[in-house]
Amino acid sequence: MRIDISLLPALAATFMLVFARVGAMVMLLPGLGESNIPVRIKLAIALLLTLVMLPLHRAAYNIDTQSITPLLVLMVHEIIIGIVLGATARVTLAALQVAGSVIAQQLGLGFVTAVDPTQGQQGVLVGNFLTLLGVTLLFATDTHHLVIAALNESYSIFSPGDLVPSGDVAALATRAFAAAFKIGMQLSAPFLVFGLVFNIGLGVLARLMPQMQVYFVGVPLSILAGFLILALVIAAMMGTFLDYFIGVMHELTPRK
Template structure:
């Protein structure tokens, strides 16, 4: 009895190409790609997703084992595509940091910073809270399934072996950054209005009562009132963000 193993090198090469795309995306994703997640867990998730994706798109890869150069070039293309997918979700998540920064400035808490666990760098406390809440809601509402769907459908948008459309990638990046900044400003709009009205009121009060220490009265009142507004609009803010994140993921899923 003879077993034909001639297909194993091509299958292994296809596995590595799929793994390159999946692993690059996992390393950049908002929740899974954060620095405090062990690398072994990231690799395990990437391998698991690869085992799921490979049977679905194995035939999309044309493997030429006679030379290593095409394989290396294809792997670089797969890594770029994975980074684009993960970075798109990461940029969408950064809208919460934009909103948190604006809110903190309006409440007088812009100087209160802490390490953002999702990005491993300093960020305002309110922004960190919104980011952690956003990640929690993504998993609680199963919205992370859309990321897996976008990965699966990326083989329709970015076919293996084709050159990465740099123009489309640049357009996608521009739209993602613009949309993240726009939604961040929209989420913080109530606090922009509050900050404008509150500061105008303090200015009028300072003119009417010059002997009054407006700063020592205004800062605690601003923080207290701001947190009351924050508690009142938090549910609506996160609902708007979830709708925005879902729309971004749907943009990566082609219509059938």
């Protein structure tokens, strides 16, 4: 019995190209690409997704094992595509940090910082809470399946071997950053209104009662009222964020 193994080099090269796209995306995804997640777990998830994607899109790759230069160029393209997809999903999560920063400033908690586990750096406490809550809801509502679907459909948008459309990528990045800031400000809109009204009231009170220490009275009231408002609107806030995230993922999926 004779076994033909001539296809193994091409299959191995295809596997590495698919892994380059999937791995680059996984390293940036919300919830999976966090700095506090062990690298071995990230690699295991990337390898698992690669094994799922390889049979589906193996035919899309034209591999020439006689020359290594085209393979290296194709791998760079795949890495760039993975970074674009992962960064787009990561930027959407930044909307919660924007909202948390604005809310913290309005409540007088802008100086209260802690290490953000999703980024590995200092962030305002309210922003860290909203970010963790957002990541939890993404998994609790199975929205992360849309990310995997976007990865699968990316082969229709970015075909292997084609040049990366730099203009479309730049437009996608611009829309993602603008939308993240816009949604962050919309999520914090109730607190902007509260901060404006509350500070105007403190200013009027300071003019009516100059001998009163308005600051020492206003700060605890601001924090208390702010947390009450947060408890009332947090469900609507996170629902809006989930709708926004789902919309961004649908933009990465070509419409049939």
